[in-house]
Ligand SMILES: Cc1ncc(C[n+]2csc(CCOP(=O)(O)OP(=O)(O)O)c2C)c(N)n1
């Protein structure tokens with residue numbers, strides 16, 4: 001084990017190296033680019049014995065790792081934003097073929113308007129692709145979860161591809177102390193690759209991506225769903241092994257001061273570090289606040305979220321994304337987890353924050369907690385109150401009413 | 409092994425009972441190629457008639473991947489890289505067999521990337537000059553004057569009407585990548601075709617064969633006439649059969665003894681019938697002029713390769 005001072009992208013590249021990936025195919029896009037650049041250097045110097053395929057697009061990057069994985073090798077790619085959107089068509093193809101590919105995402109907003117900065121719209125828009133999705137909070141977790149991702153993806157009870165999502169810039173480009181585990185320990189956690197899924201084999205020829213007619217199709221989808229749910233069953237074992245070998249304990253949800261909290265903020269990614277800080281400050285002032293950070297977004301830990309949040313008075317869900325015309329994407333998952341709970345349910349408010357790199361500051365989080373306390377005292381919220389934009393610049397909003405400016 | 413009718417194996421590499429139209433030339437082209445490629449083959453086929461023909465009822469006796477419509481070139485790249493990384497690349501014939509839509513249109517980028525990066529594979533495009541699996545729509549390989557469901561014939565239009573007329577010249581597009589070998593081939597000249605397949609698969613790099621593949625339903629020809637129409641395409645020089653080495657050296661491999669007028673090719677196909685019956689004689693004349701010009705240029709390119717001497 002060594003301790004180094006590196007950024008999230010560098011940590012991810014180290015993890016891919018430690019995982020001994022055999023094929024890498026990726027296409028440059030900010031803020032992901034330095035992952036592939038670092039890997040390209042490792043391959044060209046001979047430090048990492050792998051094939052690096054410098055493809056001509058992200059659609060081809062995903063298709064190339066599909067081919068590589070089908071031919072029986074551990075494959076890796078990374079992307080962001082427009083690049084991930086371009087892969088969209090190939091994602092369910094990869095998960096349907098049950099290929100244990102791992103992809104790192106440096107989260108970035110989707111155009112238009114153009115932004116190279118962070119939110120989680122890109123990967124959350126790929127929610128229903130059949131990929132598992134984990135959201136990390138710092139560079140160390142980015143490294144650790146790449147290893148965990150391969151272990152889960154290649155588990156015969158799962159056999160699904162995994163995205164490990166880290167916030168663009170705040171994690172991808174921020175250097176922090178990161179522990180790089182030794183190769184021997186990594187091999188113990190993640191055994192040498194063996195293609196334990198249907199793959200290209202001259203001795204045992206198969207047809208891949210067959211046509212499934214209505215009497216067969218649903219069963220394929222159901223199996224994908226069940227295999228994704230299996231992750232929740234085996235993560236205890238996997239996180240336990242990880243902790244035993246590397247001394248860091250993970251969970252599908254990370255709680256902080258949540259068990260006796262009256263109001264709880266739920267969210268994903270690096271902004272939850274700020275939430276944690278504010279929780280400390282408010283707790284010191286005697287306020288019963290807490291935090292729940294969702295690490296495993298797909299599969300979604302429904303019952304875990306339900307039991308953790310059911311006794312809160314009010315919960316707030318921070319969404320660094322928006323499903324236009326409906327509200328935050330994470331909010332829908334959290335609220336539906338509580339629906340079938342008998343007895344009193346917490347009230348819920350959805351906060352849209354941090355879009356396109358807007359800072360999620362201590363003040364923002366304090367505002368959210370204040371509003372949660374306010375809502376706890378109110379009888380009803382109404383639909384307006386359910387969805388809030390705590391950081392919105394009202395003046396700016398008024399100047400950009402596209403229909404008023406251009407419609408007349 | 410020299411390719412001749414005697415040396416081709418009797419063994420079939422496709423299980424009986426495949427889907428598709430009886431007499432489909434695209435199936436014939438694949439079956440023939442597999443006789444040269446043998447069992448140590450991995451085939452990638454993009455969405456289109458062939459993935460239905462092979463991917464459901466009748467399966468080949470070697471691994472077969474139905475890719476998506478536009479990513480065959482990239483899936484091939486991944487398989488090539490993966491086998492190399494595992495030290496398993498030798499002795500495997502990596503073979504793409506894709507329609508013209510999946511090649512000259514939506515799949516052009518992925519194929520171009522695979523060629524430019526220098527992966528080792530043979531890619532055969534079976535060119536039936538349209539999107540046939542979805543009911544005969546036009547593609548960038550549809551010839552001018554052809555009726556398709558998206559280039560319907562009317563009083564105002566003779567069918568496909570590309571302003572610059574020429575269908576995408578995929579052999580030359582691929583040759584322009586500087587790849588070691590690009591060629592066109594015809595089902596009516598099977599030994600020429602299969603010798604090209606053999607030559608290509610032995611090369612350690614990207615190789616390309618453009619196989620004209622008449623479509624019975626889309627072109628409006630009888631089940632028994634697929635190969636006959638392919639022969640007329642070569643005899644009229646509508647579809648010249650040639651090879652290009654290293655992007656520059658051209659060699660015409662089948663030279664018709666006597667160049668037939670294109671009417672002989674057009675009139676046997678339903679998709680061109682309106683050119684004769686609905687009064688589009690200038691379309692036929694333009695088509696002939698274009699074929700003549702293309703044939704002249706091709707011969708000139710061949711001469712250039714021979715240092716200016718006539719072959
Ligand atoms: C991205 C995408 N767009 C459209 C389609 C619908 N589609 C399936 S096959 C096909 C045409 C295939 O044409 P071609 O490659 O020429 O093969 P052919 O059917 O003629 O053998 C189309 C348009 C698809 N499957 N995927």
Ligand code: SF4
Nearest residue numbers: 428429432457623624
């Ligand atoms: S539609 Fe044409 S290409 Fe497709 S199977 Fe029938 S004959 Fe073959």
